[in-house]
Amino acid sequence: MPPNFVTDVIDADLTSGRVHQVVTRFPPEPNGYLHIGHAKAICLDFGLARDYGGRVHLRMDDTNPTTEDPEYVQAIQDDIAWLGFEWDELRYASDYFEALYQLALQLVERGLAYVDSQSEDAIRETRGTLTRPGIASPYRERSVPENLDLFRRMRAGEFADGAHVLRAKIDMASRTIVLRDPVLYRIKHAHHYRSGSSWPIYPLYDFAHPLSDALEGITHSLCSLEFENNRAIYDWLVAHLFPEPRPRQYEFARLDITHTVLSKRKLIALVRGGFVAGWDDPRMPTIAGQRRRGVPPAAIRAFATRVGVTRSPSRSEVALLDESIRDALNPVAPRVMAVTDPVPLELQGLPPELFEVAAPRFPDQPDSPTRQVPISARLLIERDDVALEPPAGFKRLAPGRAVRLRHAFVARCDAVELDEEGAVRAVRASVVPDSLGATPEGVRVWSAIHWVDAEAGAEAEFRLYDHLFDSDDPDAGDVPFTEHVAPDSLVVRLGTVEPSVLKDAPDTRYQFERLGYFWRDPDDGRADRLVFTRIVPLKDGWSKQRRAASPAGPRPSEQASDVDAGTPGPATTSPAASSRAASSVAPAQDDGDPIARLEGSARQQAERLRDQHGLEPAAAALIGASREFQQLFEQGLAAGAPGSDLAAWIANDVQRLRKLHGSVPSGLDGAALASLLTLVRERRVSVRSAREVLDEVARSGRHPETVVAERGLALQADPAALSAFVRDALSQHPDEVASYRAGKRGLLGFFVGQVMRASGGQADPAAVRAALTEALEVPQDG
RNA sequence: UGGCCCGUCGUCUAAUGGCAGGACAACCGGUUUUGGUCCGGUCGGUCGGGGUUCGAAUCCCUGCGGGCCAGCCA
Secondary structure (H helix, E strand, O other): OOOOHHHHHHHHHHHHOOOOOOEEEEOOOOOOOOEHHHHHHHHHHHHHHHHOOOEEEEEEOOOOOOOOOHHHHHHHHHHHHHHOOOOOEEEEHHHHHHHHHHHHHHHHHOOOEEEEOOOHHHHHHHOOOOOOOOOOOOOOOOOHHHHHHHHHHHHHOOOOOOOOEEEEOOOOOOOOHHHOOOEEEEEOOOOEOOOEOOOOEEEOHHHHHHHHHHHHOOOEEEEEHHHOOOHHHHHHHHHHHOOOOOOEEEEEOOOOEOOOOOOHHHHHHHHHOOOOOOOOOOOOOEHHHHHHHOOOHHHHHHHHHHHOOOOOOOOEOHHHHHHHHHHHHOOOOOEEOEEOOEEEEEEEOOOOOOOEEEEEOOOOOOOOOEEEEEOOOEEEEEHHHEOOOOOOOOOOEOOOOEEEEOOOOEEEEEEEEEOOOOOEEEEEEEEOOOOOOOOOOOOOEEEEEOEEEOOOOEEEEEEEEOOOEOOOOOOOOOOOHHHHEOOOOEEEEEEEEOHHHHHOOOOOEEEEOOOEEEEEOOOOOOOOOOEEEEEEEOOOHHHHHHHHHOOOOOOHHHHHHHHHHHOOOOOOOOHHHHHHHHHHHOOOOOOOOOOOOOOHHHHHHHHHHHHHHOOOHHHHHHHHOOHHHHHHHHHHHHOOOOHHHHHHHHHHHHHHHHHHHOOOOOOOOHHHHHHHHHHHHOOOOOHHHHHHHHHHHHHHOOOHHHHHHHHOOOOEOOHHHHHHHHHHHHHHOHHHHHHHHOOOOOHHHHHHHHHHHHOOOOEOHHHHHHHHHHHHHOOOOO
């Protein structure tokens, strides 16, 4: 697995010794089928465990008895195994019901949870809104004994559904809504597929999930971005109930792909609405659908690797998936000929003793095995390969033109017969002599086309699947997404295939030359009937060229987005498009006076800082608005630091530390800051080193002078040492020197970087720059 | 409207203060008995504004854009 932000975290945890072995988990709820979005998560969870020599648990997150079904438990395992992963342990959240109950009791005993007897509606209404805090339940201050009694009776089944819930006692006014006393347990007299009727209460996700992780010793709990907010309760619970090392949650962007939908709800709608033939319809993004279609699991793993793991919400092009599939199939799929839309071809002049030709199964490989392909005077060829009046750029069969019959002769078209409708009924052609396995002299061969012997070929059904939606974003716009289902996402044709396929293993994946990758449908095509499912078409330069040249207007998908873009009202353009549009028309902005935006004493302070100390309004506003910063500033000033320098350091670097730690580190005071500034002013450390010193001072509270001395960060000003660094940098990068002298002046920064790094950040950058410029400007002799 | 998160070629993603790189897509060319593969090349990007720094995609401020959160779902 290529490095990503999660592997960065793991690397840091391993080197710091916070954890010694990586333990991950994949936690599906058994209430539906896995899809390719889950596959991304699976590749991450299982791949991490594999790459780090760790362990991975498959855990059924089965805490809601009314939605879950054992059928899915098996399907999920099958899908993961098919993807090529093995779990170290299979777990069930329902196995932890007793342990979780005990943990909840602990919370109650410690006054950290209470039984709320409000109605569901009342709880919702008192939770507040995004902008308004919630208000406390009248039951919030129940005594511990009363809560204990009530919660035990909930567990004993004494109350009806909805009569009470257990809530964490956190903060009804929290700006993080998930912390406004989240519900931990609800009463549900329902049969659970594993625990039966032994539990009348069930824990909610926010309670069960973090604690299941902790119970299992999970170290890195990966989930998708929509659980970001839930991390607050995750951390609260494990911090109150478990010692370190506690599991930590990290969120990544879920997979999204063009020309499909990936939400459970929409997938169900497609199945229920009859838009597809079922969960394993080859057009479905489900694992089952992809498997049925013939996609190799390695292709899905490769795709998951190629999209990467980040925290940026993103949407990948389906072309990347298609290409991953072709990539996986191309080296392993034997080539075979099939005709999906047959037209008869009558051949004149075939050598009478010739009944078959040998054709390589892997034409690109020199020692490829071959198969025998029957040939006779009556062949079938693809309708698309014939034109009575060939359009511009057409390279296939037309009257008077000669083409190679793939793996066999060159044939010249003598006539094209049409039926009453003007469609091609048959083609007559003559064999060009001596063209079997040889290039005939003086004949223009336009291209090669595939064919199958009319008599010896095997009749077959071809299911030509394409992307389910013709719109790249079926959800965009104000019509239901199902309106975008492509009518031609499945085209069924009757045709013929060369008989060699009858001898192959039934699960062989082929490339039908010039058409695409196919395999026999595992449900309908493995017995007597030959039914081939198209896994993915080949890239098709010709149809692309025709589409580009076509004056008939945009394709359906383009049409759809055009309509969307032109529709007034709610924005329906893509995120990228709208942000571009917005930024290109954004007026030159007037930030106004940052001090004027402040209120009350903050504003007074800011004005005072500006007027008394001559600070820039931005810095004054920043410092004036924060008591910590003000104190730091005053202290620094008292220690003799110049106001403007002090302000700049506070605004930039102290601000950075405060964001990192949540507050100004206690080790840092104004006096320390002032003496650091003195070091910089007296050119005893570089600014770069000074930052490093600041971090260390903040961490340890030691004096800047001490840190500089101990770490050897004093500014390197010795000209001899400097020029040695410069010489080394130049001699180690001769190519860059040449580029620089050829005019690539941007490389100066590169060289400064090299020298700075070689000096451990201690060189005086201005001096380095000067020395480098001089050394680079004067080319040495030779 | 409060909080949290995210903005790098058309798309996905690297660069951990030091040469903005890769893949897919698009385009052009070469090889080819597949309009495929393979090979070579081209096009194309740090959301805007300010600041810190010798040096900013990266650090700070700000604006803009996007995502998530007000289930007794997960």
